[in-house]
Each structure stands twice: as C-alpha cells, then as structure tokens.
Amino acid sequence: MAKISDCSKFDGYPIRMEQKISDPQISGANRGDPDHGELQALKYLPISFINHINSICIPSIKNMQSITPSSIDLKSLMRTALPPGLGLTHHRVGPSRVLIQCVSRFDSANVNANASAASGGFNAGAGHVGGVRYDWQSSCAILASKVVSQQPDNEKNGGVADGITAVNGHPTLDLVPVKEAKSPSALPKPLSIADLSPAPMHGSELRVAYQGVPGAYSEAAAGKAYPKCEAIPCDQFEVAFQAVELWIADRAVLPVENSLGGSIHRNYDLLLRHRLHIVGEVQLPVHHCLLALPGVRKEYLTRVISHPQALSQCEHTLTKMGLNVAREAVDDTAGAAEYIAMNNLRDTAAIASVRAAELYGLQILADGIQDDTGNVTRFVMLAREPIIPRTDRPFKTSIVFAHDKGTSVLFKVLSAFAFRNISLTKIESRPHRNRPIRLVDDANVGTAKHFEYMFYVDFEASMAEVRAQNALAEVQEFTSFLRVLGSYPMDMTPWSPSREE
Numbered sequence: 424m425a426k427i428s429d430c431s432k433f434d435g436y437p438i439r440m441e442q443k444i445s446d447p448q449i450s451g452a453n454r455g456d457p458d459h460g461e462l463q464a465l466k467y468l469p470i471s472f473i474n475h476i477n478s479i480c481i482p483s484i485k486n487m488q489s490i491t492p493s494s495i496d497l498k499s500l501m502r503t504a505l506p507p508g509l510g511l512t513h514h515r516v517g518p519s520r521v522l523i524q525c526v527s528r529f530d531s532a533n534v535n536a537n538a539s540a541a542s543g544g545f546n547a548g549a550g551h552v553g554g555v556r557y558d559w560q561s562s563c564a565i566l567a568s569k570v571v572s573q574q575p576d577n578e579k580n581g582g583v584a585d586g587i588t589a590v591n592g593h594p595t596l597d598l599v600p601v602k603e604a605k606s607p608s609a610l611p612k613p614l615s616i617a618d619l620s621p622a623p624m625h626g627s628e629l630r631v632a633y634q635g636v637p638g639a640y641s642e643a644a645a646g647k648a649y650p651k652c653e654a655i656p657c658d659q660f661e662v663a664f665q666a667v668e669l670w671i672a673d674r675a676v677l678p679v680e681n682s683l684g685g686s687i688h689r690n691y692d693l694l695l696r697h698r699l700h701i702v703g704e705v706q707l708p709v710h711h712c713l714l715a716l717p718g719v720r721k722e723y724l725t726r727v728i729s730h731p732q733a734l735s736q737c738e739h740t741l742t743k744m745g746l747n748v749a750r751e752a753v754d755d756t757a758g759a760a761e762y763i764a765m766n767n768l769r770d771t772a773a774i775a776s777v778r779a780a781e782l783y784g785l786q787i788l789a790d791g792i793q794d795d796t797g798n799v800t801r802f803v804m805l806a807r808e809p810i811i812p813r814t815d816r817p818f819k820t821s822i823v824f825a826h827d828k829g830t831s832v833l834f835k836v837l838s839a840f841a842f843r844n845i846s847l848t849k850i851e852s853r854p855h856r857n858r859p860i861r862l863v864d865d866a867n868v869g870t871a872k873h874f875e876y877m878f879y880v881d882f883e884a885s886m887a888e889v890r891a892q893n894a895l896a897e898v899q900e901f902t903s904f905l906r907v908l909g910s911y912p913m914d915m916t917p918w919s920p921s922r923e924e
C-alpha cells in the first residue's frame with residue numbers, strides 16, 4: 424500500500440492509496456479493497472491538507488483528545504491515536520465528527536501576516552516559547568477552526584442549498600434589499616486591486632466574492648449557493664480569486680459556461696493560474712431584460728450595453744425586435760444598468776436582471792429577451808481548501824490535463840473513463856499558454872506547427888469512489904500534467920426555468 428505522501432502529484436486527492444487494489448471493472452478480479460474500512464475519514468483528505476495537520480480532535484470522546492503528529496504517516500497516526508473503543512473500523516465517522524485543525528500551504532511569513540491581521544494583532548506577543556513556529560501553528564489553527572465553524576450547512580451536507588424556490592426574482596436571497604438602495608451610490612462598491620490587503624476576520628456570515636456589482640447574475644448565484652452569505656462585489660474575476668486567497672472572502676463564485684453562449688474561457692484560464700479548489704456548482708436560470716431610464720422608448724435607443732455573454736445570449740431577440748442599435752460590451756450586466764443610471768443616458772439600454780432594474784431605478788422595456796427560455800449559466804464555487812468528497816449523493820469531479828504529444832492521448836484518456844462507466848459532462852480545450860505551439864519537422868515536406876492544449880474535463884463521479892481514483896491513476900500514465908480542480912456535489916435542484924415558461 425503506497426503511503427499517502429506518495430500522492431502529492433494529485434494536488435489533493437490521494438488516489439495512490441488505491442493503486443494496488445484491483446479494479447474489478449478492468450481486471451475481472453473481485454478482491455475488493457483490503458483497507459477499505461481504514462482511514463475512511465481521512466483517506467480522501469488532500470495532501471495539502473494532510474501535510475499541515477496540527478492535531479486531530481475527536482469531539483465524541485469525553486476528554487477531547489488531541490494529538491500532534493511529528494510525522495505525517497496517517498495510518499500509524501490513526502492506529503496509535505485513536506482511543507480504545509474506536510477501532511479501525513470506526514474510522515467511518517463523518518467529517519463533522521472529526522475536527523481536523525489544519526493550515527493551508529502558505530509560506531510562514533504570509534501566514535504570520537495573515538494570522539496577525541486576522542486575529543487583530545494575535546501575533547503581537549511572539550516572544551514566548553515556541554516563537555514563530557508556535558505562533559504560526561496557533562494562528563492557523565484558529566483561522567482554520569473559524570473556517571470549519573463557518574462551513575455552511577449546505578456544504579457540510581455535501582451539497583447546494585435545498586429548497587431554493589426562486590432565483591431570478593430573488594425572493595429567497597439575502598442580498599442588498601432593493602428599498603435600501605435609494606441611489607446607486609448607496610450600494611457597495613466593487614473591490615479593486617487597491618483594496619486587496621488582508622482584512623480582519625469577519626463575523627459569522629460566509630463572505631462570497633463575485634465579479635460585478637449588486638444585481639449581477641453572479642451575485643444571484645452566490646445567493647443560491649449560500650443563501651445567508653455576505654456577497655462581496657469585485658471589479659474583476661482576478662480580484663475575486665485574490666479576495667479568497669487573501670482571506671478577505673471565504674468563497675468565490677465564478678461563471679464557467681452558459682447554455683447559449685458556451686464556455687467563459689477566461690475563467691478556465693484563471694482556474695489553472697490560481698490554486699483555489701472547486702467546492703460546488705450552481706446552475707442559475709438567466710432571465711434577461713432590456714432596461715432603460717424611465718420614459719425612454721425603444722425607438723430612441725442607439726446603443727445596447729451589457730456583458731458580452733448577455734449580449735450573445737440575446738443576439739437573435741435583439742435583431743428580431745428591429746432595434747437599430749450598436750452593441751457594446753461592458754464588465755457585467757448590472758454594471759451596465761448602473762452606468763446608464765449614473766450618467767443619465769437616454770439613448771442607451773442595458774441587458775440585465777429584474778433586480779438590476781429595481782436597484783438602479785430603470786424601467787423594463789422588454790422582459791425575457793434571452794434567445795432560449797431555458798437559458799442557464801453554470802457557476803462554480805471556489806475555496807482555499809477542497810471539501811471531502813463523498814459517495815452518498817451525486818458528485819462531479821473537474822480535472823485539467825496536458826500531454827507533450829498534444830491531442831494524440833485524448834482518446835486513451837477518455838477511454839479510462841468510458842471503461843469504468845464514468846460519464847463526462849464537459850470537455851473543453853484551451854491553449855497551452857506555456858507552450859502554445861509544437862513544431863514537428865519532416866525533412867521531406869517541411870515543418871508542421873501543432874497547437875498545444877490544456878484539456879478540462881468534468882466527470883460524474885466522486886474522488887471518494889474507487890473507479891474515479893483508478894481512472895485518474897490511469898489518466899496520469901498518459902499525461903504529462905494532471906490536476907484535480909475539485910470534487911464537489913452536483914447541483915441537483917429541481918429544474919425551474921426563468922419564470923413564465
């Protein structure tokens with residue numbers, strides 16, 4: 424049995440644990456997993472998590488036991504650490520019963536800075552026993568335990584919130600109430616790069632960063648994923664990522680694809696450039712309206728502004744409406760509405776949500792102008808640490824891989840999933856930014872220039888499933904680069920297309 428630390432290549436999920444276990448689907452053998460009862464609670468923890476475990480506390484035991492491992496051999500750790508009565512088979516405790524205080528993989532300088540800020544000068548007395556390391560560990564344990572306690576119920580349950588009945592009308596969202604937004608200047612301003620210095624720890628609400636201003640669909644997605652969250656507007660996607668990395672926010676919500684407009688490519692690139700983990704997804708019905716200042720008639724319009732995705736989702740409808748207008752792209756849909764209101768533009772309309780109309784005092788000239796009534800955008804939620812994958816509800820896993828020999832491995836990689844009956848829900852290719860072109864010389868005919876790609880694949884299985892672990896072990900054989908972006912619950916909320924359909 425390989426040690427967990429052998430798995431670091433997978434950036435999280437210790438699939439090597441299962442390396443020597445035969446896969447009945449492939450070999451026909453039916454030996455099962457000899458260690459299946461062991462480490463059930465811990466085997467799926469990511470390496471980045473395990474490497475920084477400070478202590479393991481088992482709250483169900485009377486005098487809470489805490490151990491501080493000197494090495495990170497989790498198997499021996501668990502064998503010696505568990506009190507009598509909690510034999511190895513008892514390791515099947517759910518994640519909520521084992522509190523693992525840990526830190527994420529920061530350099531200690533950073534952590535000290537963050538922890539100090541986060542605890543309001545917590546580190547000020549760093550001169551006592553243990554010095555920097557002691558402070559580093561304690562600070563991080565505090566930060567980590569705050570994160571554990573703030574983990575929203577829907578994530579603890581391994582899924583997005585149940586019982587959300589409406590989204591585009593937003594009655595269930597705990598966002599900026601329309602009546603409080605008397606003027607656009609009363610609304611929270613988006614974060615910009617200049618605002619990104621680590622902030623003190625917050626209260627009890629989960630803070631979710633999104634790109635755009637209040638009224639953007641991303642804000643609605645944040646509200647669907649985390650109904651009681653504090654939604655933090657950011658002026659760019661990059662800023663939303665950094666807000667999480669710097670502990671200013673706990674989660675970021677990122678649109679990745681739309682049923683009409685397709686993939687939001689830039690966000691795939693950002694997922695790769697940053698080290699955040701996908702911890703969930705939400706699919707949001709997107710119901711677009713044409714908004715203008717009160718009293719403006721369609722005939723007066725010379726311009727329609729919106730997010731490029733929104734413009735493309737309404738392309739045909741705008742044409743059918745016979746509007747003789749220029750289309751202009753701006754950063755987000757609600758930002759377009761705000762811009763019209765702030766500048767008193769009587770010749771310009773915005774494509775945005777009903778909520779944006781209410782927040783910025785615009786009238787709805789046309790309702791439901793998306794080209795398809797079932798228009799849906801898929802968002803992913805990102806966090807500093809991955810969640811523990813489970814098998815008791817449908818999970819999806821997102822990976823990205825590349826190979827030195829370009830597309831030639833694609834068939835082999837995809838067959839690793841097909842042989843195990845694992846369905847793919849999405850495949851996307853993006854330029855391999857570090858090495859976009861591969862030259863292949865042929866003395867007789869010249870030099871071929873092949874484009875190189877990163878492949879993003881989503882598949883319907885949890886990293887807690889042996890078949891997924893084995894599939895990835897096989898994929899790794901064929902690829903030169905492989906990263907698990909996240910294993911997370913699928914959005915299974917009932918289908919509710921946007922209104923009147």
Ligand SMILES: O=C(O)C(=O)C[C@]1(C(=O)O)C=C[C@@H](O)C=C1
Pocket residue numbers: 634635638639640641642678681687709730732733754755756757800
């Ligand atoms: O501009 C917004 O309101 C956003 O939240 C962005 C965004 C996107 O990037 O696709 C989100 C959902 C809609 O598909 C249109 C725009």
